[in-house]
Amino acid sequence: MLQNFQRRRPINLFDLISQKLNDEDTSSELAKSVGTTPDKVKKVTQLGLRGLTRNASTQDGAESLNRALDQHKDENVDDVKSFVSNSDRSGG
Numbered sequence: 001m002l003q004n005f006q007r008r009r010p011i012n013l014f015d016l017i018s019q020k021l022n023d024e025d026t027s028s029e030l031a032k033s034v035g036t037t038p039d040k041v042k043k044v045t046q047l048g049l050r051g052l053t054r055n056a057s058t059q060d061g062a063e064s065l066n067r068a069l070d071q072h073k074d075e076n077v078d079d080v081k082s083f084v085s086n087s088d089r090s091g092g
Contacts, residue, residue: 014049021045 020026022045027038034041055061 014053018046018049021049 027041030041
């Protein structure tokens with residue numbers, strides 16, 4: 001059995017999020033919801049993800065991110081475009 005085991009690249013959560021947010025439909029929907037262009041949305045999401053990555057590299061930052069994710073654990077985020085369209089923009 002072990003002979004058939006192939007080494008795989010670990011899944012990077014931030015790469016997955018980046019791919020979803022950089023999808024043309026998703027970035028267009030985000031842009032429309034805040035009154036800007038899809039290119040600006042892509043730039044801002046990349047900056048935001050870099051910040052999240054940097055913050056999550058510390059114990060306090062990782063715990064803070066975990067608390068924030070826990071607040072949204074019951075939300076369906078499989079369809080990012082729909083999630084963004086129906087999100088509560090009042091904060092949190």
